[in-house]
Amino acid sequence: MVSLLKTAKGAIGATVLAIAVLAALFADVLAPLDPTLQNLLARLRPPMWRDDAGQLYVLGTDALGRDLLSRVIHGARVSIMVAIGAVLVSGVIGTTIGLFAGYYRGMASAIVMRFMDIQLSIPMILFAIAWIAFFGAGLLSIIIVISAWGWVQYARLARSIVLSLKEREFVQASVVLGARDGRIILGHILPNLISSMIVMATLQLGEAVLLESALSFLGMGVGPPTATWGSIVSDGRSYIDTAWWIVVFPGAAITLLVLGANFLGDALRDHLDPHHN
């Protein structure tokens, strides 16, 4: 773990993720103002604007006079919750399915494989839109949509690793010794699978953040008045010729978070999976 943080990529990635998680956890304390507090007399003020009471608006205000910095800090909440939720749900489900599909090769395994092929041949954005039109655009709904899209990647990777692990001597040896399936799976297969799954999960964090922000931007994310980075950018679209800051800052926050997750994922992969080099 220490050597991981010594690489520049690992250190930058871990720092960025930590900042985003802290912002999400302590948004109420960190944000200078209430993110939903409107002040129609202070609409579309530029960054570093100060009102008569001396209150500083570091990133300026939006079209309803709300403090942009506070909205961006609070926006980290939805991104972090959706990303962690979706990665956990899809990671656990995908790894479990992939593990069993690789370990027991029978009818059920073949059906699961076919199902994954078909799912990969379905354009997920349409599924996502239809799901959200039906179930509404709550936090849970978005986590489910992103998980339904993401689990296949874990399942495929887990299955292919399990298939090769089964041929390894230490697994064969415990089969010969008469170990039960449960013991082989939990004691031998899973521990050798987990590091690849963690790398996959870190890389998927970034994808989940991007997908959530795209859905928010299209008006299908967690609805107002909750601030999400995608919806702030979308709100700023109408004022792009006068108030660039509304668009620029939340988008930069998304990019930084995704960049951080990708850096950490790359560093983890180099660290845990020497074969990959």
Add this chain to the structure above:
Amino acid sequence: MLRTIGSRLLQVPIALLGMTLIVFLFVTASGDPVLLLADPGASDADLEAMRRELGFDRPWIVQYLSFLGDALTGDFGTSFRHRLPAMDFVLGQLPATLELAAASLVIATAISIPLGITAARNKGKPIDLVATMVAVLGQSMPVFWLGMLLILAFAVALPIFPVGGRGTLAHLVLPAVTLGWYFNALITRMVRSTMLETLNQNYVRTARAKGVPERRVVMRHAFRNAQVPIITVWGLQAGNLLTGTVVAETVFSWPGLGRASVAAVLARDIPVVMASVFVFTVIFLVINLLVDLSYYLIDPRIRQ
């Protein structure tokens, strides 16, 4: 190889059935379309008559089967909003989307392949750093944000290109660059890493040793073998291309199918939703089939 293509072709009807069924269920269950269609002042009796006329009084399974039966003859019903045959409407929107997707793939390929090859041949030099930055940034920026930044820079600050809409070549530039940037990043990264791998192979060393010109070594010996993974990326990204199209069309008010299909879902215009799902799924499957076929063309080992 023929078996792979055979099983791909078998997947087509299954995927179409599965996708249309899922979307049909979601869209019918998501609310009463009649309430959105009727005048606000319509009486209950009017609503009931409208439901009967449009067939919404039947159980959903009957509705789905009758949709399927009609769809087989090419009839997807009439759009509730546009009062045109749904498939005609969808096919009318399709050229704009294909134009945007094609332009963005051309941009992505034209930049990424030379950039990736040059980076791999100059590993660790400044050009390699540039290629890596392009790849990393391109994969981390949301498509909609890049689009807005381009609008800020090249339509607001320096009014060179229009902010949105479709028509002239100038309208195409910003949306195509926006959408192409992400694929450019992916392909650059892929070309760079596979070229690094193939340039170290024994057959490349042999070719150099026997005095083959460097240009030919790179293009014929190394790059040819790097093409298979690149094409795999293309196939895997077909779904992301679709997501990107929806977003890019929204940012630039591009009158294409991506934007129209989102609008149709939100307005519960079921015939248009079903027709666009059908068209998107077919395009998606065709891309995957083409990817499989091109493996066959590029890699003689697969032909055996």
